[in-house]
Amino acid sequence: MWQVFSENWEFFLLGTYPRGPIGGLAMTLIIAVVSLAITFPFAIGVALLRGSKSVWVRRACEAYTTLIRGCPLLMLLLWIYFFLPQLLGFPLSPFTTLVIAIVFFQTAYLSEVIRGGIEALHKGQTEAALALGLKRWMIIWKIILPQALYNVIPGILNQFTSVIKETSLAYVIALGEVTYSASQVNGILMTRPMEVYMVLAALYFVLCFSLTQIAGLLDRRIARNRSAVR
Amino acid sequence: MISIQSLNKDFGAFRALSDINARVEKGEVVVLCGPSGSGKSTLLRTLNRLEPITTGRIEIAGVDVNSRGVDINKLRQKIGFVFQQYNLFPHLTALDNIVIGLTKILKMPRDEATKRAMALLERVNLTRRASNYPAQLSGGEQQRVAIVRSLAFQPEIMLFDEPTSALDAEMIGEVLALMRELAATGMTMMCVTHEMRFAREAADRVWLMEKGKIIVDTDKAAFFNSHPNERVQRFLSSIN
Ligand SMILES: Nc1ncnc2c1ncn2[C@@H]1O[C@H](COP(=O)(O)OP(=O)(O)O)[C@@H](O)[C@H]1O
Ligand SMILES: [Mg+2]
Numbered sequence: 179m180w181q182v183f184s185e186n187w188e189f190f191l192l193g194t195y196p197r198g199p200i201g202g203l204a205m206t207l208i209i210a211v212v213s214l215a216i217t218f219p220f221a222i223g224v225a226l227l228r229g230s231k232s233v234w235v236r237r238a239c240e241a242y243t244t245l246i247r248g249c250p251l252l253m254l255l256l257w258i259y260f261f262l263p264q265l266l267g268f269p270l271s272p273f274t275t276l277v278i279a280i281v282f283f284q285t286a287y288l289s290e291v292i293r294g295g296i297e298a299l300h301k302g303q304t305e306a307a308l309a310l311g312l313k314r315w316m317i318i319w320k321i322i323l324p325q326a327l328y329n330v331i332p333g334i335l336n337q338f339t340s341v342i343k344e345t346s347l348a349y350v351i352a353l354g355e356v357t358y359s360a361s362q363v364n365g366i367l368m369t370r371p372m373e374v375y376m377v378l379a380a381l382y383f384v385l386c387f388s389l390t391q392i393a394g395l396l397d398r399r400i401a402r403n404r405s406a407v408r
Numbered sequence: 409m410i411s412i413q414s415l416n417k418d419f420g421a422f423r424a425l426s427d428i429n430a431r432v433e434k435g436e437v438v439v440l441c442g443p444s445g446s447g448k449s450t451l452l453r454t455l456n457r458l459e460p461i462t463t464g465r466i467e468i469a470g471v472d473v474n475s476r477g478v479d480i481n482k483l484r485q486k487i488g489f490v491f492q493q494y495n496l497f498p499h500l501t502a503l504d505n506i507v508i509g510l511t512k513i514l515k516m517p518r519d520e521a522t523k524r525a526m527a528l529l530e531r532v533n534l535t536r537r538a539s540n541y542p543a544q545l546s547g548g549e550q551q552r553v554a555i556v557r558s559l560a561f562q563p564e565i566m567l568f569d570e571p572t573s574a575l576d577a578e579m580i581g582e583v584l585a586l587m588r589e590l591a592a593t594g595m596t597m598m599c600v601t602h603e604m605r606f607a608r609e610a611a612d613r614v615w616l617m618e619k620g621k622i623i624v625d626t627d628k629a630a631f632f633n634s635h636p637n638e639r640v641q642r643f644l645s646s647i648n
Contacts, residue, residue: 305458306495306554310509311484311561320508324499403543 179373179380186363190377193354201354203381209273209345209355213280214288214338220281221288222327226318228293239289246286255279255347272353280344284337291333295326329400335393339386346382356381409434409565409596410455415464417450417620424450426620428464432613434564437597439607439628441643442617448600451617452567455598456487469564485513488558488566492573494550496542502529502553503538506560514561528556532586548579552586559590566590568599602647608632616643 183190193201200208228239246254258279263269270278299322307317327334346357354362360378364371410432417425425447432438440448453459454466457473457480466473471483496505503525510521529535532552542550551571558566568587572580584606591597591610601607607614607628614631616624616639624637631640 300493300495302491302493302495303497306489306491306497308458309456309484309487309489309491310558311481311513312509313481316512320512321497325497328499 179376182363182367182370182373183377183380189363190356190359190381193359199354201356202359203356203385205348205353205355206342206345206357209276209280209348209353210338210341213277213284213345214341216277217281217284217288217341220285221292222323224285224289225292225296228289229296243286243290246283251279251283251344252347252350254283255351258282259351272348272351275351276345276348276353279347280341283344284341287340288334288337291330291337292326294333295330296322298329299325331400332393332397335389335396339389339393342385342389343382409436409469410598411465411467413465413467415451415454415466416462417447417454417459418462424620425454425461428622430615430622430625432596432598434596435594436612437591437595437599437610438613438615439611440598440600440615440617441602441607441647442615443643443646446617447620448617449569452489452569452598452600455565455567456484456489458489481513485561486564488555488561488563490551490555490558490566490568490571492570494542494547494554494574496550496554496557498542501539501541502534502545502549505542505553506557509557510560524560528560529553532556546579547575548582551575551579551583555583555586555590565596565598568597568601570600570602572601572603604632604644604647616640 189202191203193199193205195201195204224239224242227235230236230239255276258270259275262275262278303321303325304317307321312321345355348355349357349361352358357378360374364374367374410430412428412430415425415428416423428451440451442448450459454461455468455473461474468483468487471478473480473483496502497508500508503522506525506528507518507521510516510524511518514521516524526535526538529538532555534549534552537545537549537553542553545553555566555571571587572583575583580603584603587597587599587606588610599606599611611628613625613627615622616631618639624631624635624640626635632644635641
């Protein structure tokens, strides 16, 4: 296994870069970071709208999250891959296709995480801000969101590991990230699939495991800060 | 300054405030007391519209609090509100807890806001705590910061909802001292408290509430000097 990795590590980590397009684990991370960065503002938006005064807005957001949570990402990806270009009238790159799918998908999950952070705040925070005479959006922006987002940093990190795993679906639309790299290495070597896919597993594991460890660490620290406050 | 007329407040089928009629004059200090659940907090919270009312009318400095046209945020700046749990913003330093309102609401430049906030902290001997977060302050210190946070807007009325109930005994004194000092400056105040020493020293009037009604509204001397109402006697003996 080590030999497979040491002989092909550039391909696993970077794809054909710098001779060709970047791929491998680097691409995995690029897709994950870009998707999450775009998801983030949408997720905050949906989380806030779920607390809207209008029943219809609340229902629409709920419907969206319920629907998304009830469908597999792969299906969503295929839909976007086949239907969205028709709808738009121009083709989408595999990268864009995957990012759109993940954003659509993760907005539902991440908004739930953020909503949880908002609802966990003591209602005295809003009341104190109201009593001072702060406007609603200022309360959200300056009082509620900074606290809620800080408290759910671990949840956001955990969601990031999900996104990393979800990027492996790039394989089905022939977008070169780490899973795709592995399959290509396997195609070249022909005889050592076990070792190739062990390398792949190890790469995912190291990445996701360290992220969940960091999330756990932050969770304990944040819990400690919070208990000091109350 | 405050006028309450035929005020009723329902939570669903439960009547939390029932036919309240009362007035507070400018500069008066009113202590509200009564058993737990009698509606003291609810009454206080209707005054700055944290609680909407069911029927009746509340006027603050001649303004109908619940009328549609009223700029509620403007009105709330005139009414300081102090909570039992302090409700400082934990992600902001003591200084920024005060500054945020001045810069965001009054649109004061930051250095001017900082100057005013520091002066307020100095008034309560907390200058050295300016850059500490609420979690690093004692309960008494937090409550003093919360009080001057309200004072930063130079309010005309201060409402206190059991400001010392969450405090350890040794910190109650420092908060009551600040409230007495405020009362002495002629601030119009309404205080829900069980601290009868504060009522004896600083109050002008005492309201006794029971089951959503004000059952006694009298001046301090009458309240403490053998008031004929046996419920006053029962209340006074219950808290001592
Ligand atoms: N948001 C609410 N919803 C339903 N009932 C409430 C609410 N707030 C207060 N009450 C009820 O109204 C009554 C008066 O409460 P409150 O004003 O907090 O009393 P006090 O401050 O005198 O202890 C209590 O019976 C309480 O349970
Ligand atoms: Mg109360």
